[in-house]
Amino acid sequence: xxxxxxxxxxxxxxxxxxxxxxxxxxxxxxxxxxxxxxxxxxxxxxxxxxxxxxxxxxxxxxxxxxxxxxxxxxxxxxxxxxxxxxxxxxxxxxxxxxxxxxxxxxxxxxxxxxxxxxxxxxxxxxxxxxxxxxxxxxxxxxxxxxxxxxxxxxxxxxxxxxxxxxxxxxxx
Amino acid sequence: xxxxxxxxxxxxxxxxxxxxxxxxxxxxxxxxxxxxxxxxxxxxxxxxxxxxxxxxxxxxxxxxxxxxxxxxxxxxxxxxxxxxxxxxxxxxxxxxxxxxxxxxxxxxxxxxxxxxxxxxx
Numbered sequence: 001x002x003x004x005x006x007x008x009x010x011x012x013x014x015x016x017x018x019x020x021x022x023x024x025x026x027x028x029x030x031x032x033x034x035x036x037x038x039x040x041x042x043x044x045x046x047x048x049x050x051x052x053x054x055x056x057x058x059x060x061x062x063x064x065x066x067x068x069x070x071x072x073x074x075x076x077x078x079x080x081x082x083x084x085x086x087x088x089x090x091x092x093x094x095x096x097x098x099x100x101x102x103x104x105x106x107x108x109x110x111x112x113x114x115x116x117x118x119x120x121x122x123x124x125x126x127x128x129x130x131x132x133x134x135x136x137x138x139x140x141x142x143x144x145x146x147x148x149x150x151x152x153x154x155x156x157x158x159x160x161x162x163x164x165x166x167x168x169x170x171x172x
Numbered sequence: 173x174x175x176x177x178x179x180x181x182x183x184x185x186x187x188x189x190x191x192x193x194x195x196x197x198x199x200x201x202x203x204x205x206x207x208x209x210x211x212x213x214x215x216x217x218x219x220x221x222x223x224x225x226x227x228x229x230x231x232x233x234x235x236x237x238x239x240x241x242x243x244x245x246x247x248x249x250x251x252x253x254x255x256x257x258x259x260x261x262x263x264x265x266x267x268x269x270x271x272x273x274x275x276x277x278x279x280x281x282x283x284x285x286x287x288x289x290x291x292x293x
Contacts, residue, residue, distance in 0.1 A: 018273035019188040023197065026269045030204055030262065037211040154252045155177040155205055158259030163286040165260075166267050170283055 175289045177202060177259070184267075187281050188274060201266070205259040213246045213254050221245060 181198040190197065214222055225245055232238045267282075274282065 017191045019270050020191040022270045022273050023190055026266055027200055034208055154255035155259045158256040159177050159180055159263045160289055162260040162263040163289040167286050
């Protein structure tokens with residue numbers, strides 16, 4: 001008697017993760033919308049004309065090491081800060097040295113070192129700690145940091161405010 | 173104490189089980205907030221000033237010059253306020269955009285996390 005043919009199930013199609021799909025679509029749509037706003041040509045400088053931001057900034061800031069040293073002294077006068085920094089690896093501390101003017105304040109440097117500025121969890125696994133730590137991956141944030149430091153505060157305030165509205169709408 | 177925005181966005185992506193690179197998404201989100209803030213500030217300027225600013229920016233050769241030029245048109249305290257408004261608006265829009273894709277359990281976790289952000293935890 002011939003053997004029954006092997007029954008193989010058709011592979012089930014991958015079920016798309018909707019939050020992922022929707023998140024990526026939202027990001028793309030919002031980015032596209034921005035390109036239509038007047039003045040968007042100005043921001044192409046950030047993404048296209050500024051390829052070597054690291055070296056160009058450092059070359060423009062002859063006094064950054066002095067400022068860093070002064071701010072560092074102030075920062076370390078606080079015993080709590082000193083204790084936290086003592087736990088950081090030397091590699092991290094060395095990589096923080098060439099910081100830009102935007103974060104050369106006691107608060108900024110302290111924030112960077114403590115990881116509160118840029119999110120320590122993300123930084124810990126970054127191949128290039130300095131690159132990840134300084135700009136949150138965003139050149140636009142660098143520009144914002146020239147206007148005020150630390151730049152994350154109004155962003156954080158906005159997100160906090162939005163959390164309130166969202167909570168009010170959806171809380172049962 | 174305010175929650176670091178990148179940390180907050182990554183935490184939310186973890187809650188909703190976002191599958192792609194969370195750090196990249198968070199970076200892009202933050203970049204959008206800041207860029208849109210600048211654009212809205214520029215958009216509030218009279219047309220002649222926007223044209224002048226655009227032509228001046230084309231000839232800058234460094235970030236320092238770029239910022240110096242922008243500062244002549246955009247006041248830092250106004251920009252701060254604008255970033256707060258825009259980031260609130262975009263964050264709200266994003267959460268609302270994905271909310272209906274979440275199951276009840278995830279929605280509850282998300283709401284709980286947002287309450288922590290609200291309370292500065």
